[in-house]
Amino acid sequence: MKRKRREVRLSRPGKVFVGLTLALGFAAVNTGNNVLFLLVSMMLSLMVLSGFVAMANIWRVDVVLQPQQILTAEQSGDVLLRVHNGRAWPLWLLELRLGASRQTVTRIGGRQEALVALRWCPDRRGQPLLPLLQMGSAFPFSFVWRGLQVNIPDADLPWVAPAGGEDMAMTQNSGEQLPSSDRAGGQGDFLWIRNWRSGESLHQIIWRRIDWSRNLPGIMHFPGREQEKTGQEQVLLDWESPFWLAFPPEQRLRIFRAALDKAWNLGWSWQLLMPAGSKSGQGSAQREDALRMLAQHLPLPPASAATEERGGWLRHWRFWQ
Numbered sequence: 001m002k003r004k005r006r007e008v009r010l011s012r013p014g015k016v017f018v019g020l021t022l023a024l025g026f027a028a029v030n031t032g033n034n035v036l037f038l039l040v041s042m043m044l045s046l047m048v049l050s051g052f053v054a055m056a057n058i059w060r061v062d063v064v065l066q067p068q069q070i071l072t073a074e075q076s077g078d079v080l081l082r083v084h085n086g087r088a089w090p091l092w093l094l095e096l097r098l099g100a101s102r103q104t105v106t107r108i109g110g111r112q113e114a115l116v117a118l119r120w121c122p123d124r125r126g127q128p129l130l131p132l133l134q135m136g137s138a139f140p141f142s143f144v145w146r147g148l149q150v151n152i153p154d155a156d157l158p159w160v161a162p163a164g165g166e167d168m169a170m171t172q173n174s175g176e177q178l179p180s181s182d183r184a185g186g187q188g189d190f191l192w193i194r195n196w197r198s199g200e201s202l203h204q205i206i207w208r209r210i211d212w213s214r215n216l217p218g219i220m221h222f223p224g225r226e227q228e229k230t231g232q233e234q235v236l237l238d239w240e241s242p243f244w245l246a247f248p249p250e251q252r253l254r255i256f257r258a259a260l261d262k263a264w265n266l267g268w269s270w271q272l273l274m275p276a277g278s279k280s281g282q283g284s285a286q287r288e289d290a291l292r293m294l295a296q297h298l299p300l301p302p303a304s305a306a307t308e309e310r311g312g313w314l315r316h317w318r319f320w321q
Helices: 012-031 034-057 249-266 287-295 305-320
Strands: 002-010 061-065 070-072 077-085 091-098 101-108 113-120 133-137 144-150 159-161 171-173 233-238 269-274 277-282
Touching (some): 002 012, 012 034, 034 091, 034 133, 034 144, 077 091, 077 101, 091 144, 159 287, 249 269, 269 287, 277 287
Antiparallel strands (some): 002 144, 133 144, 171 233
């Protein structure tokens, strides 16, 4: 996953250290003091040693993007990276940079892994290119930062779902209202039970039981039929419905996302019918699958001019690599 291109930069303490070294070097030349010459030599050796140790610190360290990630357009989200230390000794002070986002890992043991999250705000739906990802280290003296550019395969890029749009009423009441009755139903200790629905609260199950303490020998007293009023709503989103044909595709996707967010937050039943397939669930069940279906809907929105220019430069650079 690592690119061959290496980067070397002086940190702020490193620039101060170089300035002090140059000042002592001029003083040593002007005065001819052997102690100053020795001190300057030690400082230069320390600078070179810092660069070599920083380069050795990132040797055999792999950074891999977690696959199948889902983000939301125009919202900052966490991009998960897995850092693997393939050496027998620990890794110290590893820094990861994704655009303007930075994260430092203090220590990763030998032949161990760590999960690192970097913030990123995608500007559009689909599978846009990530900003430039870099890994590096300034260990041990923070004088010289040695780093590598990390190549992310296009297949591992996270999918970006549309942001929520206007909230429109698209619900229907799915609660049943059955009258009370003294007629018994079912068998055994449990009467008038229906099957439990996936993702449903236990308080929404229609149930009753027999109170055997009230039953005299030879006489069976059955309580009346019981049912709880659920007041549950159901969201149905059909892409091919004639009602949605007047809305542009991107606006339609935003409306669908807003309706799904409301259903997930309130625990409603929902069903999403798209040209690529269908998904349904109760509450937040199947949430990632629904978001991925919205993110992958074709055609994908075009990238901005700045994004296209950056993406073309990255692909050109990858070709020559």
